[in-house]
Amino acid sequence: MEQLKHECGVAMIRLLKPLDYYQRKYGTWMYGLNKLYLMMEKQHNRGQEGAGMACVKLATKPGHEYMFRERAEGSNAITEIFGIAQKDFRGLSPMQLNDVEYAKANLDFAGEMYMGHLRYSTTGKSGLKYVHPFLRRNNWKAKNLCLCGNFNMTNIDEIFDKVTSQGQCPRIYSDSYIMLEWMGHRLDREVERNFIEAKEKGLEGTDITDYIDNNVLMENVLKTTMPDFDGGYVVCGLTGSGEMFSMRDPWGIRPAFYYKNDEIIALASERPVLQTTFDLECDDVNELEPGHALIVNKEGHAKIEKILERRGDSACSFERIYFSRGSDRDIYDERKKLGMQLMTPILNAVDGDVEHTVFSFIPNTAEVAFYGMLRGFKEYMNEQKIKAIEEMGRIPTHDELVRIMNMYVRSEKAAWKDIKLRTFITEGNSRNDLASHVYDITYEVLEKNVDNLVVIDDSIVRGTTLRESIIKILDRLHPKKIVIVSSSPQIRYPDYYGIDMSSLEEFIAFRACIELIKERGMHSLIDETYKNCKEEITKAKGDMRCCVKDLYKPFTVEELNNKMVELLRPAEVTTPIELVFQSIEGLHEAIPNHKGDWYFTGDYPTPGGMRLANQAFINYIEKVYQYEQKF
Incomplete structure (x- = not known):
């Protein structure tokens, strides 16, 4: 996004x-x-x-x-x-x-x-x-x-x-x-x-x-x-x-x-x-x-x-998920598989109600993963049709067959990328208002307050566009529930090898983690991590580890997802929202030959990346402590 x-x-x-x-x-x-x-x-x-x-x-x-x-x-x-x-x-x-x-x-x-x-x-x-x-x-x-x-x-x-x-x-x-x-x-x-x-x-x-x-x-x-x-x-x-x-x-x-x-x-x-x-x-x-x-x-x-x-063996997986052209034979298949593998968690998010769910994607890089997601659900629906016929124990009537065969996966292009933000508008409120209209919707593709809306994207990084534009615009369709799906795992750590993700505080996953630590009174974890990071950057190149990983250990993916929803939800939106992320295991299954996953796992392939990740947390804490002594 x-x-x-x-x-x-x-x-x-x-x-x-x-x-x-x-x-x-x-x-x-x-x-x-x-x-x-x-x-x-x-x-x-x-x-x-x-x-x-x-x-x-x-x-x-x-x-x-x-x-x-x-x-x-x-x-x-x-x-x-x-x-x-x-x-x-x-x-x-x-x-x-x-x-x-x-x-x-x-x-x-x-x-x-x-x-x-x-x-x-x-x-x-x-x-x-x-x-x-x-x-x-x-x-x-x-x-x-x-x-x-x-x-x-x-x-x-x-x-x-x-x-x-x-x-x-x-x-x-x-x-x-x-x-x-x-x-x-x-x-x-x-x-x-x-x-x-x-x-x-x-x-x-x-x-x-x-x-x-x-x-x-x-x-x-x-x-x-x-x-x-x-x-x-x-x-x-x-x-x-x-x-x-x-x-x-x-x-x-x-x-x-x-x-x-x-x-x-x-x-x-x-x-x-x-x-x-x-x-x-x-x-x-x-x-x-x-x-x-x-x-x-x-x-x-x-x-x-x-x-x-x-x-x-750390070929960048983001090359396959996002940056490289999707017309590559292998990348196309990998992105489809990323979408297919999300079928089960999406099914859980909509409580198994495929009949009242519309599937879509955020333009434009998530389109191939969307096709994979649809294929996964089509295979699921075919299994359900076969099961329904088998459970009848007899030859179904014509009307019964029509009812069964009409069980299908509903897909629509619900979101459109409509305009580009004009950088010459510098006044804050004007920019925010314009940003909220970057995307538009196809009106009346859902039955209001009855249909769930599932939209897939390739990644959720900062969450800014979700909060300022996409969630607001999708809510105009009045879905029963919005399920936002990421074909990649939660991005938790900075990148130092060529992607402009170098600051911890820009990640919605990191901000959610910090909020959970504050809520649960776990301030000592932050102090200890800061101290450990300071110690790590003094060590020899091959001896460093990424101490930032310690911050995430107390929390499940679901807990982080729920907190992210709280941070991303615009004040005026009351529709239930759920986030679904690709798992690390799913990532490696879909993209087996590109094992570079440091932005998801904190497992940096080089000593320099490890050092900079620890330094990023030091910088974050020292910047925050200019304004407050404790969280």
């Missing part, structure tokens, strides 16, 4: 043939540029705050530019950067535009290597200087580095100290810039290693340069930088000498997929993006394994290199 932001989407293409090959076969040398555009548009869901692209031309002569970059902010950034990239095309004759030699010599983005990025900020930092890709310049081609990624690093303070202790002075304190400087530093050392080798071989002048360009090993750079980083990441880069690489974190938190044939090598954050762009089947696309890197050298030779040993 509340839109979650996610960092970020990546796209890379390496052309393996000369540009004139694509001109002859596809009618344009812009084949790579056009495919990059399509890959980025197909991942627009992953980043709407900014976008950037980069291009490298191979085999350029001194005095001619060979690395190009464009960046822009805003939801139309993709269109803007590609418009800028093609500004030099305007005014050219068709002959000039189709002349590969002319394009290579005179047009900026007529290259062989392309990289694109879509950004969502999870840090609150904005401005063009934070938009990827980042570029590190040098007069040596091999020392030029362009970097982008889908990542959040949890130990950036440690890396900053390491970088500055070696004499570097990063211009900006952010994980992106510090990673650029750290990797750039190691790339410099790799170039210098080749310089020494070239001199030892007796090479001079430009022969040394050629030797360096042909012998840079990006795996050396990655192996001497990436062990230091804690977090979820897919890091992508281009060098001026023609190296291309993408590396995935050793816990497998962030996703990456690639495809290779004799014409191109391409990589993206999601499998369907490659399928759609290059007309592929699912099995044509490969997943980049955790701790591994896809590396393509200057000559276009690709390899998969293990950079780090695998450290865990």
Whole structure:
């Protein structure tokens, strides 16, 4: 219901043939540029705050530019950067535009290597200087580095100290810039290693340069930088000498997929993006394994290199529930299964009265889970029909069969996402009033005060939209009972690997937990947890645990659900409301290959995540105690 932001989407293409090959076969040398555009548009869901692209031309002569970059902010950034990239095309004759030699010599983005990025900020930092890709310049081609990624690093303070202790002075304190400087530093050392080798071989002048360009090993750079980083990441880069690489974190938190044939090598954050762009089947696309890197050298030779040993099996389950495109074969099936598995608790919530229940969903990401929920209830109703006939012990009459066969699952599109909140309205009451009308309903799809209304969503995070809009608007249908279903479990803990859920107090589940602790006079639990968190963050990396989990132990899921309903219920709504959440066991059954569930369980896969979770509770308590001494 509340839109979650996610960092970020990546796209890379390496052309393996000369540009004139694509001109002859596809009618344009812009084949790579056009495919990059399509890959980025197909991942627009992953980043709407900014976008950037980069291009490298191979085999350029001194005095001619060979690395190009464009960046822009805003939801139309993709269109803007590609418009800028093609500004030099305007005014050219068709002959000039189709002349590969002319394009290579005179047009900026007529290259062989392309990289694109879509950004969502999870840090609150904005401005063009934070938009990827980042570029590190040098007069040596091999020392030029362009970097982008889908990542959040949890130990950036440690890396900053390491970088500055070696004499570097990063211009900006952010994980992106510090990673650029750290990797750039190691790339410099790799170039210098080749310089020494070239001199030892007796090479001079430009022969040394050629030797360096042909012998840079990006795996050396990655192996001497990436062990230091804690977090979820897919890091992508281009060098001026023609190296291309993408590396995935050793816990497998962030996703990456690639495809290779004799014409191109391409990589993206999601499998369907490659399928759609290059007309592929699912099995044509490969997943980049955790701790591994896809590396393509200057000559276009690709390899998969293990950079780090695998450290865990924590692929982000939220990728499957919410962020990734539902058109992926496996994700579609997983989301349907999430919905199907909720049939029994929903049945209990409506006291088994399916006949007087209407099923719906909150637009738009919960639609696939809705289909799964319907399938579960259709199977249940078929069982009930069979049972009714069997219990008769005789051949039913025509009227009896009609009555039995008319037992069916009623589904309607009860809620519509109607308008977007206009951010230029800043006055609080006006914004709240407008927010309450973001959703609309289909009137008279229920029998008033007789039918239950079950609506499913993919997650319930903050509860703001539920309280300010959805519950109020659904209540206008006058249902007997509203059952709000989440296809994911209760979100109890912050995320530090790329989702904008970093503060405990924003979670409705956490606020409900604190309210229960207050009501039951369990203030010592808060004091003890605070003290334990303070102790934990002083421990060695591998010895920390998430003490915030202790707060939830005294309470059942149902107790937390009931308290959440109290917090979410608008004052004017008297209709009974019940919450139904997916279980952790159900999550793992539906999504068996993506075990990353720290936002539900507090089981962080990396030491940095564990440390930040404890720090989040410390920050929360110290902020609250500015206003009150005890709860």
